[in-house]
Amino acid sequence: MAQKLRLRLGSVDATVELMDGDAPETSRLLRTLLPLEQRARHSMENGREVYFVLDEGVDIPDENQTIYQTVGDVLMYYKPSVFVEPDWTGYANQLPVLSWVYERDTAIMGTYGPIATNVVGTIVEGLEGLQREAPRMRREGMGTMSLGLLE
Amino acid sequence: MAMTTTTKPRKLLLDLDGATATASLFEERAPRTCEAVWNILPVSGRSIHANWSGREIMLHLEGDKILRLPQEVPVHSNYIYEGDIHYFYRASSLSRGKQLAYSAQFQRELSEFAIFYGEPAGEGLSAYDPPRTPHLDGVHVVCKFAALDRPIPEAFRLKCESTRHEGLKPLTVSRLE
Numbered sequence: 001m002a003q004k005l006r007l008r009l010g011s012v013d014a015t016v017e018l019m020d021g022d023a024p025e026t027s028r029l030l031r032t033l034l035p036l037e038q039r040a041r042h043s044m045e046n047g048r049e050v051y052f053v054l055d056e057g058v059d060i061p062d063e064n065q066t067i068y069q070t071v072g073d074v075l076m077y078y079k080p081s082v083f084v085e086p087d088w089t090g091y092a093n094q095l096p097v098l099s100w101v102y103e104r105d106t107a108i109m110g111t112y113g114p115i116a117t118n119v120v121g122t123i124v125e126g127l128e129g130l131q132r133e134a135p136r137m138r139r140e141g142m143g144t145m146s147l148g149l150l151e
Numbered sequence: 152m153a154m155t156t157t158t159k160p161r162k163l164l165l166d167l168d169g170a171t172a173t174a175s176l177f178e179e180r181a182p183r184t185c186e187a188v189w190n191i192l193p194v195s196g197r198s199i200h201a202n203w204s205g206r207e208i209m210l211h212l213e214g215d216k217i218l219r220l221p222q223e224v225p226v227h228s229n230y231i232y233e234g235d236i237h238y239f240y241r242a243s244s245l246s247r248g249k250q251l252a253y254s255a256q257f258q259r260e261l262s263e264f265a266i267f268y269g270e271p272a273g274e275g276l277s278a279y280d281p282p283r284t285p286h287l288d289g290v291h292v293v294c295k296f297a298a299l300d301r302p303i304p305e306a307f308r309l310k311c312e313s314t315r316h317e318g319l320k321p322l323t324v325s326r327l328e
Contacts, residue, residue: 039316041315041316042200042202042315043202043275044200044201044202044203044204044205044206044207044275044315045202045203045204045205045271045274045275045276045277046202046203046275046276047202047203047276048202049202080271082270082271083205083271083274083275086206086269086308086309086312105276106276107276107279107280109274109275109276109278109279111271111274113279114279131251132251134252135251135252136251136252137318138199138200138202138252138318139199139252139318139319140318140319141316141317141318142315142316142317142318
């Protein structure tokens with residue numbers, strides 16, 4: 001039975017199913033990082049994507065990758081740091097992130113084209129709530145997001 | 152002795168929640184777009200940060216300020232640079248899925264000023280997606296009609312950046328007399 005996680009954005013809860021079968025190493029890595037809680041960030045370059053910035057030392061393996069992300073995907077990959085903070089940090093030109101896609105018209109892009117991302121999970125419940133909450137936060141300000149094991 | 156008259160170049164004043172910047176119109180390059188924009192000023196609204204095209208804030212045009220202009224300047228690539236200000240129009244026939252972060256009237260037809268306040272500008276999905284390339288039939292129009300004067304004030308850039316995290320902020324674009 002697939003491991004389930006609880007994703008909370010603001011006051012909205014959703015359930016994520018980990019892809020232990022297709023992405024076993026990435027799933028293991030993600031478990032070691034939980035629980036995560038920080039202010040959510042909205043993509044400025046990819047469309048309808050919300051993400052966490054992970055510690056710079058997190059080493060994401062190449063696994064279960066795609067450049068054709070879809071609604072409900074939970075992803076781990078390296079995002080160009082210019083899309084995260086305005087000041088380019090010379091020592092870190094990319095940052096590991098965990099993100100999820102909540103609507104169509106989304107594709108993960110770098111500064112030179114598509115980025116291959118690990119698909120580590122799928123949002124299996126609560127997507128509709130996230131589809132309301134993420135745009136609301138774009139208008140009213142980004143709030144807290146958390147991810148942890150579902151008890 | 153003959154008198155010569157010089158016309159003062161027309162400029163814009165942008166006020167984003169108290170942080171200001173000025174911009175110069177490209178009247179020789181895009182005269183009809185510049186004239187149309189000039190005629191609707193001042194325009195006020197609440198700006199929203201881009202989610203496809205990098206460091207950009209948008210001011211949606213509504214009511215009697217809405218512009219439906221043709222593609223005045225040929226665009227051969229989507230090359231965009233920090234400081235660019237574009238007139239952008241997307242017809243209701245070109246849907247991009249739900250646009251719940253926008254006011255209801257902009258969830259389909261969209262007419263706006265696109266203000267690129269920093270780098271990366273025009274990167275990400277907007278740079279590589281054919282449906283985001285302008286068309287001559289007016290379904291999707293992009294015209295660079297002005298640029299922020301250099302240096303772009305740091306307070307203005309930071310205020311633009313803060314819309315990513317803090318949400319919409321009031322923006323007025325007016326004539327700099």
